[in-house]
Amino acid sequence: xxxxxxxxxxxxxxxxxxxxxxxxxxxxxxxxxxxxxxxxxxxxxxxxxxxxxxxxxxxxxxxxxxxxxxxxxxxxxxxxxxxxxxxxxxxxxxxxxxxxxxxxxxxxxxxxxxxxxxxxxxxxxxxxxxxxxxxxxxxxxxxxxxxxxxxxxxxxxxxxxxxxxxxxxxxxxxxxxxxxxxxxxxxxxxxxxxxxxxxxxxxxxxxxxxxxxxxxxxx
Amino acid sequence: xxxxxxxxxxxxxxxxxxxxxxxxxxxxxxxxxxxxxxxxxxxxxxxxxxxxxxxxxxxxxxxxxxxxxxxxxxxxxxxxxxxxxxxxxxxxxxxxxxxxxxxxxxxxxxxxxxxxxxxxxxxxxxxxxxxxxxxxxxxxxxxxxxxxxxxxxxxxxxxxxxxxxxxxxxxxxxxxxxxxxxxxxxxxxxxxxxxxxxxxxxxxxxxxxxxxxxxxxxxxxxxxxxxxxxxxxxxxxxxxxxxxxxxxxxxxxxxxxxxxxxxxxxxxxxx
Numbered sequence: 001x002x003x004x005x006x007x008x009x010x011x012x013x014x015x016x017x018x019x020x021x022x023x024x025x026x027x028x029x030x031x032x033x034x035x036x037x038x039x040x041x042x043x044x045x046x047x048x049x050x051x052x053x054x055x056x057x058x059x060x061x062x063x064x065x066x067x068x069x070x071x072x073x074x075x076x077x078x079x080x081x082x083x084x085x086x087x088x089x090x091x092x093x094x095x096x097x098x099x100x101x102x103x104x105x106x107x108x109x110x111x112x113x114x115x116x117x118x119x120x121x122x123x124x125x126x127x128x129x130x131x132x133x134x135x136x137x138x139x140x141x142x143x144x145x146x147x148x149x150x151x152x153x154x155x156x157x158x159x160x161x162x163x164x165x166x167x168x169x170x171x172x173x174x175x176x177x178x179x180x181x182x183x184x185x186x187x188x189x190x191x192x193x194x195x196x197x198x199x200x201x202x203x204x205x206x207x208x209x210x211x212x213x214x215x216x217x218x219x
Numbered sequence: 220x221x222x223x224x225x226x227x228x229x230x231x232x233x234x235x236x237x238x239x240x241x242x243x244x245x246x247x248x249x250x251x252x253x254x255x256x257x258x259x260x261x262x263x264x265x266x267x268x269x270x271x272x273x274x275x276x277x278x279x280x281x282x283x284x285x286x287x288x289x290x291x292x293x294x295x296x297x298x299x300x301x302x303x304x305x306x307x308x309x310x311x312x313x314x315x316x317x318x319x320x321x322x323x324x325x326x327x328x329x330x331x332x333x334x335x336x337x338x339x340x341x342x343x344x345x346x347x348x349x350x351x352x353x354x355x356x357x358x359x360x361x362x363x364x365x366x367x368x369x370x371x372x373x374x375x376x377x378x379x380x381x382x383x384x385x386x387x388x389x390x391x392x393x394x395x396x397x398x399x400x401x402x403x404x405x406x407x408x409x410x411x412x413x414x415x416x417x418x419x420x421x422x423x424x425x426x427x428x429x430x431x432x433x434x435x436x437x438x439x440x441x442x443x444x445x446x447x448x449x450x451x452x453x454x455x456x457x458x459x460x461x462x463x464x465x466x467x468x469x470x471x472x473x474x475x476x477x478x479x480x481x482x483x484x485x486x487x488x489x490x
Contacts, residue, residue, distance in 0.1 A: 064447035065440040066399035068406075068413060073440065077433030080420075081222045154290065161292035165406055174295050181302070190299045194291055201290040 004188040011180045011189070018176030019196050025092055025160045025172060030153065032096025037103030044108045047129065055104065062101035067159055070094050071166050091163040091170050099156055106148040110141035143215050150208030154201050161197075173197065223433070231430035232438065237419055241435075244415030245442050247323045248401040251411070254324075255336035255401075256394055262337060263344030264383075268374070270349050281345075288342035294403050296339055300331035301407045323410040332404040340397050347393060351386035352378055391454035395447045402443075412439055 008015065043055030062070070075090035114137050122132035164172030177193035180186075222228060231237050269281035288296070309327035316325055323329070355378060363373040405413035416439045420432040 060448060061444060064395070064399070064444040064451070066402040066443055068402045069436055069440045069443065072413070072416075073433060073436045077436050080432045158290075158292040161294045162403065165294045165298065165403075174292065174298070178298065187299070187302055190295070190302075193295065194287075194299075197291055197295065198287065 003186070004191060007180070007184060007186055007188050008192050011184075014176045014180055015173070015192055015196065018171060018173035018193070019200075021170060021176075022157070022160050022164070022172040022174075022196075023200070025095065025163055025170065026153070026156050028092040029095035029099060029156060029160070032092060033099035033103050033152075033156070036097060036100035038107060040100060040104035041107035041111065042133070044104060045111050045133075059101045059104055062098050063105070065098075067094065067098050067162050068166055070098055071163065075166075087170055095156060095159055095163055098159070099152060102152050102155075103149070106145045106152065107141055110145040110148075111137055113144050114140045146208065146212050146215060150204060150212070153204050153208075157197065157200050157204065222431075228431040228434050231419070231434070237430060238438075240419060241412060241415055241438060241442070243321075244410070244412035245439075245446075247321060247409075247411040248398070249446070250320065250324055251329065251333065251336070251404065252394075252398045252401045255333055255340060255397060258333070258337045259340035259344055259397070260390075262341035263348055266341060266345035267348035267352065270345060271352060285342045285345050288338050289346065291339070293335065293339045293400055294406065297332055297335040297403055297407060300335050301328065304331045304334070326409060328407055328409055329404075332407060332409060336397065336400065339400075340393065343393055344390060347386050347389045348383060351384075351389075352382035354385060355382050388454055388458040391450060391457075395450050398447060398450070399443060412442070 040055045040058050043051045044059070046052065046055075071090065071094040074094045075085060075087065078085050078090070118140070119132055119137055122136040123129070127135065160172060161174040164170050164175040165178075169175060173193050173196050177189045181189035266281055266285055270278050270285065272278045272281070309330050312330040313325065313327045318325075359377055359381065360373055363377040368376065401411065402413045405411055405417075408414070416435045419430045420435045
């Protein structure tokens, strides 16, 4: 056990910077996922069949493609096609676009969970459709999907390891642990990476449990 | 755009055995997924029963086990097991696996991948099954108990048939995630569809038509989309029929990547 502790103290910088990179990947990808996901959800609930279809195709494509394949397309595929995309852009964009499909589905179900009377009432008060969406339906929809967003952030933390482990090789927690492992030949390096991942996921769980009791609407 | 649609960059697809090579890779993924699905369902059910055990110690230990494995990245588990599994286990696997599986699955590295997939997915499936069982009305068990059924009989004849049936949609969406996750084993050098794609896109010797990386992986992606869409359509049909028959609704499960798919499927496409 003291060996394992020595491994942590001697390589603390590597583990800490890996943890920080993981958090940054998740943070940037989450912003992309929220923006794209909200737009796609708006497409899916819009009063237009064509827009619904476009949103549906987006969701079905990105939900059913393996994240690893998406990352390979975005990084190596796009590079070979002559566009010099950086590993950070490819990694966060890949994870963000992938998660956006799930967020769009969550928001869509949230929008439908808001009673039909709400939007009818808003429209009859003379609000335009986009305004009724933004002022009346979406604030309620976001509150309904808080627990789902928590699950999705945890899934993003786990999926960010794919970004680090695939050919992009961003120096995230898993990557750093592998470097420490190969330098010291001690598999305990993985133990500390596991502790790091559990630390993040448990924190997210606790924070969202709190948010849920404060804001969430149970329907 | 010009690059994406140019004929030269797609010509590899119908040249020689390229497409067949990709399909053979995909078959390895599907077989590994199938083996992992069978074991994950069995272990997931066992874990769910342990978590619901009336013995507090058993249920707490099972809960900790499940929470650890489902909160770790699967790729992390697979990479760790690639290092940590003793050589003797691998030898045992290589000699125990039946001959009718393709060479890629006979590879001793596959053992670590399978154990990783099963550890992770059985933990997630345990949560799905537990919430299905817990969503049942208490009266069901009490009624069964008052009829004189033993604990085992209550589970076997009353609780599990109803509880598990409710969780079919969540289970299927997790199995789709599992199917996608089989691509991760390319990172520990198992010959499956992603490795096949990389091989195709890097061969240089004696071929007139050189496959373009982007197009190869677009095809790989489309293959997965086709398989997974078929699976989710099937699950949706099952679920609608089930709801019409029993009038039950689906309980959300925490920590499941694709639970939104299930919730969304509950809502009719046009309200």
